[in-house]
Amino acid sequence: MSTAILNEPGANVAAVENARWERAVPVYGFPVVNPFFLCLVALTLVAFGLTAYRELYGLGPVSGMNDAYGWGIWKTFNVMVMTALGSGAFAVGIAAWVFRRKRLHALMRMALLTSFLAYACGLLLLGIDAGRPWNFYWMVFPWKWNMHSPLAEVAICMSIYAMIPLALENVPPVLERLWYFDSRLRPGVERLERILHYFFPYLIAAAYLLPGMHQSSLGALMLLAGERVHPLWQTPWLPLLYLGAASFMSFGCVAGTTMLCCLVWKRAMDMEVLDEAALITSWLIFAWLGLRTIDIIFRGALGTAFHFDRFAGVFWMEVLLTSMGGWMLRRSLSNHKTRWMFLGYILSSLGGMIYRFSPTTLAFRPNPESLYFPTTVEILVSLGFISMGIAGFLLIVKRIAILPAPLSEWHGMANYFWFRRPYIRWTGYFKYGYFGENEPDTKDPL
Amino acid sequence: MAITRRELFTTVGKASVPAAIALTVGTKTMAAEEIPMPNAAVGLLYDASICIGCKACVAACAEANDTPSDTRTDALHQAPSDLNDLTRNIIKLYKPEDGSATSFVKRQCMQCLDPACAAGCPFQALHKDPDTGIVTWTADKCIGCRYCTITCPYHIPRFQWQGYNPRVTKCELCSDRLDKGLKPGCTTVCPTGAVIYGPRTVLLSEAKKRIKTNPGRYYQNRVYGETDNGGTQALYLSRVPFEKLGLPELGPESVPARTLRWQRRLYQYFALPALLYAGLVQVIRKSLKGHEHEAHEREKETGLRAQL
Numbered sequence A: 001m002s003t004a005i006l007n008e009p010g011a012n013v014a015a016v017e018n019a020r021w022e023r024a025v026p027v028y029g030f031p032v033v034n035p036f037f038l039c040l041v042a043l044t045l046v047a048f049g050l051t052a053y054r055e056l057y058g059l060g061p062v063s064g065m066n067d068a069y070g071w072g073i074w075k076t077f078n079v080m081v082m083t084a085l086g087s088g089a090f091a092v093g094i095a096a097w098v099f100r101r102k103r104l105h106a107l108m109r110m111a112l113l114t115s116f117l118a119y120a121c122g123l124l125l126l127g128i129d130a131g132r133p134w135n136f137y138w139m140v141f142p143w144k145w146n147m148h149s150p151l152a153e154v155a156i157c158m159s160i161y162a163m164i165p166l167a168l169e170n171v172p173p174v175l176e177r178l179w180y181f182d183s184r185l186r187p188g189v190e191r192l193e194r195i196l197h198y199f200f201p202y203l204i205a206a207a208y209l210l211p212g213m214h215q216s217s218l219g220a221l222m223l224l225a226g227e228r229v230h231p232l233w234q235t236p237w238l239p240l241l242y243l244g245a246a247s248f249m250s251f252g253c254v255a256g257t258t259m260l261c262c263l264v265w266k267r268a269m270d271m272e273v274l275d276e277a278a279l280i281t282s283w284l285i286f287a288w289l290g291l292r293t294i295d296i297i298f299r300g301a302l303g304t305a306f307h308f309d310r311f312a313g314v315f316w317m318e319v320l321l322t323s324m325g326g327w328m329l330r331r332s333l334s335n336h337k338t339r340w341m342f343l344g345y346i347l348s349s350l351g352g353m354i355y356r357f358s359p360t361t362l363a364f365r366p367n368p369e370s371l372y373f374p375t376t377v378e379i380l381v382s383l384g385f386i387s388m389g390i391a392g393f394l395l396i397v398k399r400i401a402i403l404p405a406p407l408s409e410w411h412g413m414a415n416y417f418w419f420r421r422p423y424i425r426w427t428g429y430f431k432y433g434y435f436g437e438n439e440p441d442t443k444d445p446l
Numbered sequence B: 001m002a003i004t005r006r007e008l009f010t011t012v013g014k015a016s017v018p019a020a021i022a023l024t025v026g027t028k029t030m031a032a033e034e035i036p037m038p039n040a041a042v043g044l045l046y047d048a049s050i051c052i053g054c055k056a057c058v059a060a061c062a063e064a065n066d067t068p069s070d071t072r073t074d075a076l077h078q079a080p081s082d083l084n085d086l087t088r089n090i091i092k093l094y095k096p097e098d099g100s101a102t103s104f105v106k107r108q109c110m111q112c113l114d115p116a117c118a119a120g121c122p123f124q125a126l127h128k129d130p131d132t133g134i135v136t137w138t139a140d141k142c143i144g145c146r147y148c149t150i151t152c153p154y155h156i157p158r159f160q161w162q163g164y165n166p167r168v169t170k171c172e173l174c175s176d177r178l179d180k181g182l183k184p185g186c187t188t189v190c191p192t193g194a195v196i197y198g199p200r201t202v203l204l205s206e207a208k209k210r211i212k213t214n215p216g217r218y219y220q221n222r223v224y225g226e227t228d229n230g231g232t233q234a235l236y237l238s239r240v241p242f243e244k245l246g247l248p249e250l251g252p253e254s255v256p257a258r259t260l261r262w263q264r265r266l267y268q269y270f271a272l273p274a275l276l277y278a279g280l281v282q283v284i285r286k287s288l289k290g291h292e293h294e295a296h297e298r299e300k301e302t303g304l305r306a307q308l
Helices: A015-018 A033-055 A088-098 A101-128 A133-140 A150-163 A163-171 A171-181 A183-226 A240-265 A270-300 A303-306 A310-333 A340-362 A376-399 A407-420 B006-031 B054-066 B116-120 B147-151 B174-180 B185-189 B200-213 B253-259 B262-265 B268-301
Strands: B042-047 B090-094 B103-107 B126-128 B133-135 B193-197 B235-238
Touching: A033 A101, A033 A376, A088 A101, A088 A183, A088 A240, A088 A270, A088 B268, A101 A133, A101 A150, A101 A163, A101 A240, A101 A270, A101 B253, A101 B268, A133 A150, A163 A171, A163 A183, A183 A240, A183 A340, A183 A407, A183 B116, A183 B147, A183 B253, A183 B262, A183 B268, A240 A270, A240 A340, A270 A310, A270 A340, A270 B090, A303 A310, A310 A340, B006 B253, B042 B200, B054 B090, B054 B185, B090 B262, B116 B126, B116 B147, B116 B253, B185 B193, B193 B200, B200 B235, B253 B262, B262 B268
Parallel strands: B042 B235
Antiparallel strands: B042 B193, B090 B103, B126 B133
């Protein structure tokens, strides 16, 4: 169904009601295995093979990293940039749970899943990028940590976050799937859910504190590099700017991905939720741009933005993309065009990605001057680990209730499986209300 | 229901009292922060003006550290173009195009008093000895993140790019030779005495004596490393500007002290994060209650199990 018309002024009220996201529903009726999925799996397998080669022969033969550029795209793109896109659980979560923008709860499962996948893939590649990963076991002994090192903060905090609060936040959809899977599992699942809910406030709070710490520490990493980071980027406010970029980029990632999924799998878009997300994102973008501009002006680095060199080029590209994205999001709120909103998310996230990529790579000036360009192997591995995340996403949204949808979608799914999976009836799921369709009618008929 | 103004103010108010206390306590300790001088700090004094560039120290360094000769680029013995995973010490020549004064320079670890590499090292693989002040690398603690190669303002630590078990290489002032009562390899062979070893205080007074006896001979009449980057244990004298020799002007404050000041303050005793956590738990508890209530209301309306 066409969704853009739903938000037109004077749209049919019933149509808006029918598009309201009520419930997360698995994507049904589309096979998991398709050519695109197979391509992603192939890329992932290629990356795994190359990874084995890297583990045997070292980083030098496979990558373009050198003494001047000690960090390649595995760290600077897959970790610095991709985890910023995957901070949805942090940014959307804070908006929903702390600032109580309750409409955004519809997007929470998407945010949690994309975050988990981005972090998991980033951390795996971080382990491969590390030269001596077997020594990561020191993480278990807090008294061996170098408490004031930004890198220790990032490595430890990120791993703990992805493995404990973020992973546990993703458990409820899995438990829900088990609950519907077999009625015999229900008492056990419900007991687990009760335990999880008891700890939920503590978990969620940790899930906002930890990313706040490590996303800002990612910026603090480059503080120690001092003069080698171009003055347009090197600032004491780097941690805060990194955190700000992560928050608007992750809104873009979550809302943009959800819109794309709705488009691909032909689901209705709830414009009330999307408008709210776009409004928050645009404010985050403008606040971030304001802070960035004020910082550059007060440090007296503005002049370097008008030099005719690659740094100024990167800077203006970043600023133009971000502000253009913010403006398009704003326009989409008044002209009610989902196309503008989607493009706004894409552009602002691209601008943010360039920002997060710059201090370590594009605006990094090692002394003596040297060049770094990722090798084919490096790019293939980087792409492979991103593909793994996307493949995981495609598999999970088709099996577990992640994507938000109107109530009709849920009933549609029940009807769909009633005919196509008749064995579901024999194992007794429907008896206890599989999909809630055959719930014994205990309610008052009126 | 969105967070109310009253709730916001009271939460912020409650949180700000302990936060203020933590910040003031933290600020006091930060103001007292000084770079401790190791009581038996040893170092090198390199006088570029009397170095003849014979590279005997480069060969002696390789021998003392038992490293194979680096023949990777052109199969020549001990002729690498820069420091690398087999070269802890190197002699370079600064020769400007305009024909003005040339100078050799010996590059090795500066053994900073407040080393940026150790400040960034996540599990203290790079560690400054509290007595001698020598910065050493421990294989068992290094995760191979290469952050030291990013942070070092002198670009000294080098990562081994080949092999499954890479190491980080930097000058450790031959600390195992020092334990045996020997001098660092490079200082044992220098024919002109351009590089000498000794306690830092002795070297510093020696350098100042040289400046006093030869006024105008040395650049700015000063010793590089006395206060630069918070002070280093390798001291340099030169006729040409220091930054031409790869020794940047970093100011008297060390790089970690200058750049990580706020980072350190915010994480002091982990007080502010803990406070923030407690505040978040309070707010989220309330939101969760409301959210669960709404979800169960909706469950009754639709007859479908609530999704939390």
